[in-house]
Amino acid sequence: MEQTNDRAIITGGSRGIGRAVAEQLVTRGHDVLLVARNAETLAQSTVALNALGPGKAWWFATDLTDQPTAAGEVVAYAERVMEGVPTLLLNGAGGASITGALDASWTLWQQDFSLKFWGYLAMMRAVLPKMMENRRGVIVNLVGVAGKDPNPTLAVASAVNGALRAVSKVLADEAKSAHVRVVNVNPGATDTDLLVEMARGIAARTHKDPAQVLAEMRQGAPLGSLPTAWDVASLIVFLMSDAAGFITGTSIDIDGGAHRGLA
Ligand SMILES: NC(=O)c1ccc[n+]([C@@H]2O[C@H](COP(=O)([O-])OP(=O)(O)OC[C@H]3O[C@@H](n4cnc5c(N)ncnc54)[C@H](OP(=O)(O)O)[C@@H]3O)[C@@H](O)[C@H]2O)c1
Structure with missing residues (x-):
């Protein structure tokens, strides 16, 4: 993130951690596109962000399980309204079903992978080549400590988060030569x-x-x-900034030290 004029896509930007990131970016003068399903919540958040300024906010309603179509549409809309290639992406549209691995229906496994794994991956694939061509960009993925400490009551989320850690690492490798960074944030309960x-x-x-x-x-x-959404957002905004310019291909926990394994 440079001092001015960053253009951010924030999936899951209407509520929770994504919304708090949008607020911190807008008050620092950056433009944001919020993406989620509920148009009413998106519109309300956008009005509030535009009242804050000085950055500008727009919204785009879509179901991010519908990939890769949704990701292509989001990026095309972002380029149009923000007048340029996005320079920041926060992948935050996800969930965490409370279920064991055998209790979860096949449909639930597919739904949760569609939203968070395929959703995050499709957004990264849609935006990374453009960022790399521009030689400017940071992607932050909201993953979760269950990807490091698989949790039997978060069985599907543990698998999704583990898979995201692996794919983020290889994408970070591919993006390095263009000085584009990919970083994961692992919140504990927030x-x-x-x-x-x-x-x-x-x-x-x-x-x-x-x-x-x-x-x-x-x-x-x-x-x-x-931690509140604001606490996690503060870490994300730091990771998006030039001050974190050498942090890529890794994940940072924000869980009050709950994770017992070595980092
Ligand atoms: N909070 C925690 O304790 C915690 C811990 C570890 C990891 N995380 C991860 O951090 C991320 C953000 O969590 P949060 O706590 O901020 O969640 P949240 O408050 O529930 O917000 C979720 C956001 O994602 C959007 N969303 C949900 N399903 C969607 C879909 N199918 N298509 C498009 N947008 C969708 C929601 O808006 P709509 O409902 O309008 O679509 C909302 O904007 C998630 O990936 C979560 O797994 C959170």
């Missing part, structure tokens, strides 16, 4: 809508009250509280 959804999933499996599960997740936070 206080967003997704956490509430996960608490509901755990409650259904354990026959507990969802509010109690959520409270336990918050109370069990390694550093006394869970």
Whole structure:
């Protein structure tokens, strides 16, 4: 990220971590295109971001499971409204189904891989050649610690995140010669809508009250509280900046030290 005039595509930009990244970029003078499914939430977030400024915001509603068509459409729209090749991509449209590997239906395996693995990969394949031709660009993928510490109740997400770590590494290798970077961020439990959804999933499996599960997740936070979307966004915006110019082909955990393996 240079001092001015970056053009960012943010998938999952209408809510949660993606939305917080959009806010931090816009206040630093960069333009953003938010991508998600719900047009109303996208429009509301875009109005709020444009009121903040000085960067500008646009939105594009699409289901990112529909690949590779959706990625091509997103990038074409981004180039049109932002008047140039995107210089930043945050892949953040994903989820984390609470399920074991055998409990998950084949359809669920396919859906979760379609959104997060195929979705992230299609966006990277659509944008990387353009960034490389421009010799400018940073891609950050919101992955997750389950890709390092496979978790039996996040079986599908663990596999998706592990696969994303591998593909990001090889894409980072391909992009190096053009000075384009690809970095993964691994949040642990982070206080967003997704956490509430996960608490509901755990409650259904354990026959507990969802509010109690959520409270336990918050109370069990390694550093006394869970990171917010804003906390994770601050790391992402740093990784997008020139100050992180030598960080590529790796992943950074932001989980309060919960991950037990060596980095
Ligand atoms: N929060 C955590 O604890 C945590 C931990 C580890 C990893 N992560 C990862 O970080 C990423 C962001 O998480 P978050 O907590 O910010 O999630 P969130 O608050 O639930 O936001 C998800 C965003 O993705 C969009 N989205 C969902 N499905 C989509 C689809 N099919 N097509 C297009 N857009 C879609 C949502 O908008 P619409 O619903 O309108 O489409 C929303 O903008 C995810 O990949 C998640 O797995 C999160």
